[in-house]
Ligand code: ADP
């Protein structure tokens with residue numbers, strides 16, 4: 001019988017030959033997978049695991065796994081020579097890269113050593129490959145190079161301190177106010193008091209002895225330094241060199257995923273990835289941008305401000321470049337044959353005459369733009385942008401009516417079931433009296449009702465169907481779909497989606513996200529844009545009041561007064577980006593808190609952990625006035641109408657972006673009564689105050705967006721939450737006009753010489769473009 005050593009050698013030899021022959025899977029008859037499935041593979045389960053699915057891997061991946069397998073085999077040989085070596089405890093399904101070993105840029109994260117469960121954690125953040133991690137930039141940076149000397153910090157100064165929790169206590173100086181005091185000892189023996197107001201959920205993170213890094217503003221009481229904390233980070237290791245003593249990136253995270261872990265993952269990824277530049281040197285020179293490796297390192301681990309700044313310039317340039325390339329490339333086939341409608345003036349008049357109001361001038365203008373599209377041959381792809389309540393749905397209803405009058409069916413897709421129901425009710429109001437048959441199709445319906453609706457749609461017995469996006473995903477067969485209206489769609493998904501719609505209907509998208517016109521073209525790309533920039537007459541503008549949280553009780557006194565008058569109120573809790581568990585905890589505690597200070601009010605809770613069905617249920621009951629105050633995390637952002645709700649209270653308003661505040665405020669003012677928005681702000685900077693003042697001073701979404709852009713310094717608008725454009729993580733649309741133009745110039749230049757990016761020199765660029773299109777953020781919306 002063959003010894004294990006002999007078997008090992010019999011396995012090793014073909015694998016080594018396969019590696020030498022360039023990993024084409026041609027050396028072993030039947031392929032590597034067959035070889036391993038044979039009895040020869042039996043004694044080597046680890047090798048089998050490592051090489052599992054070899055035939056399906058790319059050449060690069062094959063090379064890596066082969067090397068790992070060969071290493072495993074020779075390790076086995078050594079282990080035999082020294083038989084008592086303890087086995088490594090953890091077995092991993094996929095071998096991770098040895099230090100210094102390069103992985104292909106699209107290697108799955110299981111191949112990167114990120115510690116136990118690391119790859120899975122990253123996956124929950126939507127990061128799957130090395131590339132994803134490299135491009136998951138910090139949303140901001142913190143200067144932790146020289147932590148301040150506590151004896152000479154100044155009142156109001158923003159500082160970052162590191163240390164250990166040595167004491168904590170909580171107090172409630174007055175009802176409805178909770179103060180958490182924590183004492184921190186710094187490595188040099190100094191002491192800092194940190195305070196949190198009305199954020200009881202923070203307490204859990206602060207065990208005694210925990211190593212923490214705090215950023216906040218200094219308040220001095222005699223010799224005591226107190227910090228109003230804006231950012232809190234707990235560390236496993238107080239000395240971690242990636243998290244202290246340098247400029248440190250702060251990443252988007254989630255529960256159970258620490259900043260420390262994310263920094264380590266980024267560090268490993270940078271070390272393992274081939275950072276070959278896809279832009280040739282002469283172009284980099286011409287456009288004055290640094291090389292890719294320098295940029296990626298500088299984004300995650302900048303040596304100094306200059307490094308960070310040139311890193312950001314380069315990566316931002318790239319984002320626009322790829323965006324422009326994609327748009328230019330897509331442009332080729334975007335002229336799709338669509339429906340051709342008559343869209344008769346008579347029909348428009350008939351629709352308007354059935355309305356209880358007249359269209360505003362803005363609605364009329366937009367309707368003209370839409371009907372122009374509808375009459376043409378080309379498939380319409382138009383975005384109607386307008387503030388909440390500006391009358392987008394009424395305009396869309398008119399377009400649907402025109403489609404129906406021309407013998408087509410129409411569809412209206414909403415992002416949630418409750419919104420679908422709301423649109424259904426509205427459309428029935430608009431269209432019912434015009435003999436248009438409107439149907440509803442949502443998941444909550446019984447299978448029988450659904451089936452019946454399917455049949456009626458297929459047989460043309462329904463003219464307009466309202467539903468969630470399942471409308472086009474489930475196999476709903478339309479008899480003759482001519483126009484699809486999509487509410488609140490991620491704009492970048494539209495292009496893809498409209499190709500999915502087999503019958504090539506015209507597509508109209510409605511969005512309430514205000515983006516100034518100057519930026520809209522870049523943001524929306526190839527969608528035609530219509531803007532409703534005027535509210536219907538007779539609206540009483542919402543009154544907005546900004547309060548410091550010391551006046552919180554007063555705010556709720558006002559809420560109670562409204563409730564006694566029969567109105568209802570929304571209360572939104574602090575936005576906690578890092579953790580939805582904490583956000584939920586915050587909301588739960590706030591609800592309990594309010595039950596104490598407003599014992600007469602009926603209070604219920606809505607949060608993101610609820611199923612869609614549970615959310616709908618809570619909203620339905622709120623709408624039916626079964627309770628008075630809806631405490632909620634930010635999940636109510638989407639446009640549900642509760643006309644009887646006249647107050648919107650937003651706690652910790654300083655944590656929200658202006659666009660978000662504006663959207664939240666739009667939840668009230670849907671009825672006839674005067675409505676109010678109360679912004680309760682915790683500790684915040686002068687700059688934040690200025691921004692909050694913008695909201696207090698205006699209810700016009702466009703004005704707010706413009707003012708917001710003007711106020712922001714370069715680099716402050718970061719991440720997709722603000723720009724709403726998944727591809728632009730570093731975008732600072734207010735200041736990027738020049739970059740956008742230069743990126744477009746280069747994109748055009750590239751495509752003018754090589755329309756399909758076929759030149760071998762552009763091979764990297766092409767694959768980067770493809771991969772970015774398929775990258776996380778983009779995948780989400782397709
Ligand atoms: P949006 O979809 O932009 O949020 P809607 O179309 O739902 O706005 O309109 C909001 C409310 O205003 C609805 O109650 C609608 O009936 C009403 N409305 C729409 N257009 C007008 C108008 N021109 N004049 C008066 N009321 C209008």
Ligand code: MG
Nearest residue numbers: 389392393639
């Ligand atoms: Mg709407």
